[in-house]
Amino acid sequence: MADYGRYCPVAMASEVMADRWTPLIVRELVLGNTRFNDIARAMPGISRSLLVQRLRHLERSGVLETWPSPTGHGSEYHLTPAGRDLERVIDSLGRWAIEWLFDDMEPHQVEPTTLMWWMHRRVAPERFPPRRVVIEWRHTAPRPETIWFVLEHGAASVCTQHPGFDVDLVVTMATADLADVFQGYRRWAEAVDLGAISVEGSPRLTHALPKWFLWSPWVEVTHARAVRAVTA
Numbered sequence: 018m019a020d021y022g023r024y025c026p027v028a029m030a031s032e033v034m035a036d037r038w039t040p041l042i043v044r045e046l047v048l049g050n051t052r053f054n055d056i057a058r059a060m061p062g063i064s065r066s067l068l069v070q071r072l073r074h075l076e077r078s079g080v081l082e083t084w085p086s087p088t089g090h091g092s093e094y095h096l097t098p099a100g101r102d103l104e105r106v107i108d109s110l111g112r113w114a115i116e117w118l119f120d121d122m123e124p125h126q127v128e129p130t131t132l133m134w135w136m137h138r139r140v141a142p143e144r145f146p147p148r149r150v151v152i153e154w155r156h157t158a159p160r161p162e163t164i165w166f167v168l169e170h171g172a173a174s175v176c177t178q179h180p181g182f183d184v185d186l187v188v189t190m191a192t193a194d195l196a197d198v199f200q201g202y203r204r205w206a207e208a209v210d211l212g213a214i215s216v217e218g219s220p221r222l223t224h225a226l227p228k229w230f231l232w233s234p235w236v237e238v239t240h241a242r243a244v245r246a247v248t249a
Contacts, residue, residue, distance in 0.1 A: 033078045034103070038063050040110060042071050046081060047104045048138060048234070051093040058134050075100070111235045115242050124200045125193035129156040132196055133164045133175055139199075139231040142171035150222065153184045158191040168229065186218035186226060199232050201239030 023029055034040055038060065045056045057068055072094060075081045080100040084093045096103075114122070133154065149169040156162040165176040165184070174180075188195075194213040197203040205227040208214040216223045233239065 039071050043103050044107050046096050061131050115238050119242050124196050127196050129162045129192045137173040137175045140173045144228050150185045151182045153187045155189040156192045186222055188216050190214040201236035202243045
């Protein structure tokens with residue numbers, strides 16, 4: 018890790034946060050991911066050895082603590098009070114990028130499995146139906162791929178193979194169109210009205226589906242910026 022000196026608060030903070038991947042790891046911890054594999058899935062491209070290195074660095078810096086897993090297998094990573102205070106830093110970075118780098122963003126450059134992983138952790142369990150619901154997401158482009166969500170017991174599970182339960186809802190769309198909704202470039206209702214997303218299932222569940230998801234933490238900021246870009 019770089020040693021920028023201890024004469025400046027920004028220099029000191031940079032020693033903790035300025036290395037590649039480190040802010041994204043903190044983002045995952047802020048969003049509630051505590052297990053190594055879950056953190057890794059949310060950041061395609063990082064090697065496991067580098068992730069281990071960055072996690073150890075953050076622990077030495079007092080940002081996180083390693084706890085034994087309640088299952089008895091492996092460990093979990095939890096933010097310390099100093100780490101939780103970095104939530105406002107991560108939020109500010111996201112808002113700054115949306116405001117000033119908007120034209121350079123490429124929200125469509127996301128793999129279906131990565132998008133699905135992001136979505137499953139951004140849910141509102143208190144809005145789930147009382148019974149198990151299975152959603153089949155049919156990605157049609159850039160390549161066909163089907164992924165299932167099982168909403169049950171206040172959590173969303175991601176399955177890359179059929180979970181073995183009856184499917185309640187089938188959602189068909191290009192990955193890019195779902196990414197637009199997740200990020201905030203377009204509202205769910207608008208995408209459905211335009212035919213970019215189609216939903217098959219009971220009217221009650223079809224109507225409720227978008228309310229089960231919280232979407233990106235910056236969905237409202239992105240939507241406002243997208244509207245400004247169109248009307249400018």
